[in-house]
Amino acid sequence: MTGQLTRLCAVAELDRTDAETYAGVLTDSLGPVARRSLALPPPSRSFLSDDHTPVEFSLAFLPGAAPTLRVLVEPGCGSDDMAENGRTGLRAIREMADRWKFDTSHLDRLEDLYFPASPEGPLALWCALELRPGGIPRVKVYLNPAVAGQDRSAETVQETLARLGHRKAFDALPKADGMLFVGLDLGDWKAPRVKVYLSHRGLSAEEAGAMPAMTPAGGREQMARFVRTAGGYTAEDDAELPVRRRTLTCHSFTETATGLPSGYTVHVPVREHARHDGEARDRAAAVLREHGMDSAALDRALAAVTPRRLSDGPGLIAYVSLVHQRGHPPRVTVYVSSEAYEVQRPRDAVPPQLGRESGR
Secondary structure, eight states: OHHHHHHHHHHTTOOHHHHHHHHHHHHHHHGGGGGSOTTSOOSSOOTTSTTOOSEEEEEEEOTTSOOEEEEEEOTTTTOSSHHHHHHHHHHHHHHHHHHHTOOOHHHHHTHHHHOOSSOOSSOSEEEEEEOOTTSOOEEEEEEOGGGGOGGGHHHHHHHHHHHTTOTTGGGGSOOOSEEEEEEEEESSOSSOOEEEEEEETTOOHHHHHHOOSOOOTTHHHHHHHHHHHHHTOOTTSOSSOOOSSOEEEEEEEOOSSSOOOSEEEEEEOGGGTOSSHHHHHHHHHHHHHHTTOOHHHHHHHHHHHOOSOGGGOSOSEEEEEEEEETTSOOEEEEEEEOOSSOOOOOOSSOOOSOOOOOOO
16 A cells, blocks of 8 residues: 555655655554554455555546645554544544644544444544645544444534534534545644545435535536536436435535635545446546546546456546535545455446445
């Protein structure tokens, strides 16, 4: 995985010194798991990826710029239980804070809420590193709202927002089938965000465009076109998105006065829309071109991660997302799986009906 990261750094136009630094950061974040042979089974059934690899890469695209590389890690993936997983994750974040001198006060305010003695749910803490020139990343953490039980997820999210000063924000969230993650920006961010990730079963393109309480000019139709393109269907197709996994939306909050979100993202699980990654790549490339972004960089990134043929199976491209953030141009992010343990077999056809959700 460090080799994949090093090659992806070149795609993101990070120099060799930064690439070596970030490869070391990834190794440190995984702890003893980083030295574990990939010939062995995964260290745990990590919820982070389909084959339980505790690492996922993503590239964020803007027009006229090299993509920004991010890596998502589960520091506690080698733990025996979810409580230890959370404690390991907290230690990793605090070690990063000491190393890079950033503030963890927002996470500290939530420690008793998200790290009880007997947590429930599929994850405890994930850490995302946005890799910047100079060897010091921006840091984000992702927490589990179902930690006290799935039926208390909404209560946990509401308490989270209140503790962080966003007392009106909960009422701005749309209806959803589930509350999957809470994300926090830690450290050097101009406007640190609190993000709530929701899951939606059968979300139509029109519903995706109309959902946020904030929408830039022309944003509703732009978002609807994105969902159709990434999902591989047209307005004449069924209104419901023909996928087995739920579509995710992310609602970002930065200011506390109005309670309205400042950002809105739709994550389409493109691996469930396509028979293989050749189709997924074409959909992602079409989204990038439509928004004036470099689809050639996507091809270089996929080649940096694996030499396999895209037609060998789906799952290398996990999600494609479109971000609307107030005061910023739209951003497209493509999520790329490490596939350290397994490559899925190609499908004969894309299933037309919704089914059981698994993975992120």
